[in-house]
Amino acid sequence: MDLLLSSLEILARWDVILALLVGSIGGVLIGAIPGVGPAVAIAILLPATFSMDPIVGLTVLLGIYGSSMYGGSIPAVLINTPGTAVNALTTYDGYPMTARGEPRRALSLAYSSSFFGGIFSVVCLILFAPVLAKVAPLFGSREIFLAALLGIILVIVAHRGQSLIAGALAGFGIFIQTIGLEPVKYSKRFTFDQAFLSSGIDLIVVVLGLFALSQAFVLLTSEDEKIRTTRLRGGLFQGFRELARHPRVAAVSASFGVLMGMIPGVGEFTAQFLSYTYAQKTSKRPQDFGHGSSEGLIASETSNNAVPAAAMVPLLALGIPGEALTAMMLSVFYVHNVVPGPGLFQNQMDFIVALYLALLILNVLVVLFLLVATRPLISVVKIPNRFLGLCVLTLSFVGVYSLRNSVTDCVLAAVFGMIGYVLKRLSLPVVPIILGMVLGGIMEVKLRAGMARVKEPFDFIDRPVAMILFLVIVAVLIVHARSVWLDRKSLKEAEWQTKHRSTRFGALLFRRKSSLSKARGRQVKARHSTSYRRSTGRG
Amino acid sequence: MVFGLILLAQTPTQTRWVAKTGFFAQPRFWPAVGLMALVGLGGLHLAKLPWRRFTGADWVEVRKWAAALEYAIWFMAYVLVVPVIGYLPASILFAATLSWRLGYRTTRMIAVSILFAIATVIVFKSFLSVKIPGGMIYEYLPGAVRSFFILNL
Numbered sequence: 296m297d298l299l300l301s302s303l304e305i306l307a308r309w310d311v312i313l314a315l316l317v318g319s320i321g322g323v324l325i326g327a328i329p330g331v332g333p334a335v336a337i338a339i340l341l342p343a344t345f346s347m348d349p350i351v352g353l354t355v356l357l358g359i360y361g362s363s364m365y366g367g368s369i370p371a372v373l374i375n376t377p378g379t380a381v382n383a384l385t386t387y388d389g390y391p392m393t394a395r396g397e398p399r400r401a402l403s404l405a406y407s408s409s410f411f412g413g414i415f416s417v418v419c420l421i422l423f424a425p426v427l428a429k430v431a432p433l434f435g436s437r438e439i440f441l442a443a444l445l446g447i448i449l450v451i452v453a454h455r456g457q458s459l460i461a462g463a464l465a466g467f468g469i470f471i472q473t474i475g476l477e478p479v480k481y482s483k484r485f486t487f488d489q490a491f492l493s494s495g496i497d498l499i500v501v502v503l504g505l506f507a508l509s510q511a512f513v514l515l516t517s518e519d520e521k522i523r524t525t526r527l528r529g530g531l532f533q534g535f536r537e538l539a540r541h542p543r544v545a546a547v548s549a550s551f552g553v554l555m556g557m558i559p560g561v562g563e564f565t566a567q568f569l570s571y572t573y574a575q576k577t578s579k580r581p582q583d584f585g586h587g588s589s590e591g592l593i594a595s596e597t598s599n600n601a602v603p604a605a606a607m608v609p610l611l612a613l614g615i616p617g618e619a620l621t622a623m624m625l626s627v628f629y630v631h632n633v634v635p636g637p638g639l640f641q642n643q644m645d646f647i648v649a650l651y652l653a654l655l656i657l658n659v660l661v662v663l664f665l666l667v668a669t670r671p672l673i674s675v676v677k678i679p680n681r682f683l684g685l686c687v688l689t690l691s692f693v694g695v696y697s698l699r700n701s702v703t704d705c706v707l708a709a710v711f712g713m714i715g716y717v718l719k720r721l722s723l724p725v726v727p728i729i730l731g732m733v734l735g736g737i738m739e740v741k742l743r744a745g746m747a748r749v750k751e752p753f754d755f756i757d758r759p760v761a762m763i764l765f766l767v768i769v770a771v772l773i774v775h776a777r778s779v780w781l782d783r784k785s786l787k788e789a790e791w792q793t794k795h796r797s798t799r800f801g802a803l804l805f806r807r808k809s810s811l812s813k814a815r816g817r818q819v820k821a822r823h824s825t826s827y828r829r830s831t832g833r834g
Numbered sequence: 835m836v837f838g839l840i841l842l843a844q845t846p847t848q849t850r851w852v853a854k855t856g857f858f859a860q861p862r863f864w865p866a867v868g869l870m871a872l873v874g875l876g877g878l879h880l881a882k883l884p885w886r887r888f889t890g891a892d893w894v895e896v897r898k899w900a901a902a903l904e905y906a907i908w909f910m911a912y913v914l915v916v917p918v919i920g921y922l923p924a925s926i927l928f929a930a931t932l933s934w935r936l937g938y939r940t941t942r943m944i945a946v947s948i949l950f951a952i953a954t955v956i957v958f959k960s961f962l963s964v965k966i967p968g969g970m971i972y973e974y975l976p977g978a979v980r981s982f983f984i985l986n987l
Contacts, residue, residue, distance in 0.1 A: 343962045459879035466871025469864060477861040484865055485844070508909065512902040515936070681936045685947060688909055689929055689954055696913060697964035705913040709906045716902045720895065735864065743859045800885045 302648035305350055306656075314351045315653060318358015319660040325359060326366025327675045330514050330683055332379045333363040334506045337623050339687075339694040341499055349631040350646065353624060354653045360620050361413060361603045361654055362661045368405035368596060369669065370676045373398055374522055381563040381602075384571060384595035391587035401592065403534030406665050408545065408593045411538060412600035413658035415549035416556070420604050421651050428644060431612040431637035433760045437749075439636070440741035441756075441764035442559070443615050443734045448768060449560030450618075450730050452775045456782075461727045464718075468731020471496050472739075479743065491703040498626055498732055500695060500704045504711025505718075505725045506619070507691040512716040514684030522677050531666050541593055544574045548594045552601025557608045559617030560730070563599045570598040604654050611635050611647055615737060619726045622733040908932060920969025921959060922987040925951035960986045 305311070325336045336359050344352030367378030372389035385405060392401035434442065447465055454461035474485045475495025486492040538545060548570035555566035574594035575584045584591045609615045614636040616622035628635050633643075640647065665672075695708040715725050749755050756765045857863065908928075916924040929951035933944050958964045968984030975983055 343958060343964050346963060459875045459882065463872050463874075463876035463879060466868045466875060468868070470868030470872060473865040473868060479859070480861050482861045484861055508906075511909075512905050515905045516898055516901045679938075682933070682938060682943070682947070684905075685929060685932050685936065686950060688905065688912075688932070689925060689951060692909065692912055692916075692925075693954065693958045693964060693966070696916065697958070697966055700965060700967055702913055705910065709909055712909075713899075713902060713906055717899060720898065731868070735868065739864045746856055746858045800881065803885060 298645055298648055299652075301645040302652055305645060305649040306652060308351075310348070310351050311354055311653070314347075314354040315358060315657055315660060318355045319362045319657050320664055321355075322359035322362030323366035323661055323664060323672070324675060326363030326378045326382075327369045327672055328366075328678060328683065329370050329374075329376045329378050329676065330510065330680060331687060332367075332510075333359050334619055334623075335510050335687060336363070337620055338499070338502045338506045339690045341502070341623055341626065342694055342697045344627055345630045349627060349633050350649060350653075352627045352631075353650060354657075356620075356624055356627065357603065357607075357650065357654060358657050360624075361600070361657055364596075364600050364603075365406060365409050365661050365665060366672070368409065369402065369672060372401045372405055373673065374676060381567070381599045384567045384599075385592065387585050387595070388588045388591035391585075392592070395587060397587070399531060400533060400537070400589075401587075402669060403531040404537055404589055404592050405534070405596045406531060406662055407534035407538045408548075408596035409600040410658055410662045411545050412549045412552055412597035413604070414655065415546070415597075416553045416601035416604040417651050417655045417658070419550075419553050420608065421648060424640075424644065424647060424651070427608065427612050428640040431640040433758075434613055434637055435745070435758070436741045437745035437755055437758070438760045438764060439613055439615065440738055440745050441761055441768065442609070442613055443737045443741065445764055445768050445771070446559030446609070446615055446617060447730060447734045447738075448771055449558065450727055452771060453560055453562075453565070454724050454727070455778075457724060458775070458779075461724055464724065465727040465731035465735075468728040468733075469735030469738075470731075471501065471728070472498075472732040472735045491701075496707060497698060497704065498622075498729075499698055500708045501711050501732060502619075502623055502729060503691055503694045504708040505715035505728060507687055507694060508708055508712025509715025509719055509725070511684045511687035511691060512712060513719055514680050514687060517680050517684075519679040519681055531669060537589055538593060541590055543577075544570075544590050544593050545597050547573055548597040549601040552598040553605045555598075556602035556605025556617075559609045559615055562606065562618050563602045566598040566602055567595050570594040604651065607650065611650075612637065612640055616730070616733055619729045622729050625733060908935075916969065917967060918970050920972050920983065920987065921966050922952070922955045922983075923969065923971075925955050955987060 321336070322333065325331050325333060337356050340355065340359070344355055347355075363379050364381055367382035368385050368389065369378060371377045371382040371385040372393055375386050375390040377383045377386055389401045389405060392398065451458050451461045451465055470485075472495075474492055475483075476486075476493055477484055483493065548566075551570045551573070552563075552566045555561045555563075555569070571584075571591060571594045574590045575581050578584070578588070578590050580588065580590075606617055606621050609617050610621045610625060612635075614625070614628075614634065616625050625635065633639070691708070691712075692705075695705050698704055718725050745755065756762045912924060912928045915927070918924075919927070926948050929947040930944050933939075933947035938944065938947070959966055968987075972980055972983045
């Protein structure tokens with residue numbers, strides 16, 4: 296009770312209340328505009344939050360993170376375009392409902408499911424916090440290194456079909472983070488004797504380039520679309536009643552969201568996939584999924600909104616961000632010299648509970664705002680793409696330039712913007728670069744500290760938590776290798792069935808070689824046969 | 835890939851091996867890990883890609899990349915103009931001209947873009963007090979107006 300009171304005391308400030316309002320309304324607006332996700336908004340706002348208190352800055356950013364998914368469901372339901380990437384599954388069942396004349400039902404169901412997911416996860420984590428406070432101190436340098444390694448491996452493995460390039464990009468991120476002056480031995484690394492590289496490449500410059508600038512380029516080079524939205528009539532309360540009829544689907548989906556959110560590198564997509572599959576398998580009407588099923592909509596919206604609160608667990612308890620948005624939030628902690636990790640759970644539990652309470656209040660604020668303001672919000676969806684690109688470009692400038700007033704930072708951000716643009720055009724992921732940067736830095740520090748007392752390799756995993764993490768890493772790698780092998784096998788079978796020649800470079804060379812050897816072979820054979828005929832006098 | 839290979843080749847000259855320090859604590863260790871992952875896994879990814887000739891569709895893609903480069907240049911021009919003419923005038927100029935370039939040439943759209951630029955400056959510089967220095971031309975303004983401009987616009 297004392298803990299709750301002291302947490303409420305932290306929140307009872309006018310600037311925190313303002314941050315809650317700005318975060319919730321701003322997040323909904325940003326989510327409702329297709330093309331501007333929470334990552335872009337957080338990247339732009341990050342430097343501005345450095346001058347605020349940690350709780351105020353984090354409340355704004357968490358607000359945007361948590362409420363953007365509510366806003367993202369509006370275009371997903373009404374125009375079949377997800378507002379944020381994680382609302383993609385909402386279009387499956389939300390848009391068919393709109394198409395058959397039930398946009399109000401779909402939206403209210405999306406809001407109520409999101410609300411349930413958000414509240415469920417926050418309540419779970421507040422109850423879970425004392426357990427976490429006991430577990431977190433078991434993590435020393437070695438365990439944090441292994442957890443970060445597990446995080447990076449999970450991020451790479453999660454990009455199915457693209458794990459090789461995801462790994463290469465994570466390696467690129469690890470490399471970028473090492474540029475500059477090494478903090479322990481004070482030796483220069485890859486500075487090429489350039490003064491601007493001595494201080495290293497700032498994470499925020501990379502984040503702004505890869506997320507904000509590249510997205511601005513994508514929008515600016517795209518075509519404006521004519522968008523027709525549906526008129527909404529009546530209230531939006533009916534969703535709560537409908538949600539109450541599916542308590543099992545809602546609770547299981549929210550639990551998936553909480554669990555997947557806590558595992559670094561996994562996040563919303565896996566949570567949604569698991570909950571949607573569960574809902575479909577256990578439904579009495581599985582054939583309705585993808586054609587406007589209320590259970591499908593509940594599963595996707597509940598699970599994605601349960602993730603933000605849970606995603607804060609590895610960040611707060613271990614200092615390890617599981618995805619790009621929490622990686623950005625980590626820099627807010629660092630700027631204020633608050634080091635997230637086991638110490639934070641032991642010494643500043645009220646700060647953590649205050650953050651969770653802020654998320655709880657935020658969910659209530661967002662739902663109230665949406666119940667009142669959905670109709671005017673729909674017009675936000677109609678902002679032309681390229682004009683939006685102009686806005687993002689203008690705002691990106693504030694983010695990069697205000698950091699150090701450095702033109703070099705802006706040039707670097709523009710370069711990373713182009714890299715991000717090319718990666719997006721090639722449908723390659725950018726998130727591994729950011730996580731490589733953040734987790735690479737953590738791994739470097741923790742491995743150095745962890746190896747100090749290690750004499751034999753086995754000493755590194757002689758503690759129970761380290762051993763468990765090591766076994767999990769091995770298991771993840773084995774499962775991934777097996778799935779790659781199975782994929783390859785099925786691909787081979789499909790290739791044999793269609794009798795297409797392989798298009799791989801190695802196969803091309805092999806065919807060339809064999810055809811050459813065949814022609815040459817035929818020539819030699821013919822010459823031999825004539826000489827053979829001559830010598831024997833046959834033929 | 836080529837970039838990664840060049841950097842990997844530069845590792846001995848650009849990093850140092852420190853005596854009496856463990857292998858994992860060497861300043862060279864993590865850059866090498868990153869670059870080896872970049873070169874190794876990137877190389878495997880490239881080797882697995884299907885090989886084909888450069889087609890017309892690829893030229894379209896290259897033109898798209900060039901179009902994005904144009905906007906990167908717009909962004910850099912904006913960056914270079916701000917310290918000279920100041921944040922507010924540069925933002926207005928940038929938003930209005932880029933809006934014109936994008937084809938939004940109606941008075942309404944240009945007015946909206948200018949309003950957006952003004953709102954951005956007021957929110958970030960006046961309210962959130964982000965650090966963006968005043969323009970050089972602000973120096974020519976009379977006393978009180980000058981300091982107001984440098985601080986807020």
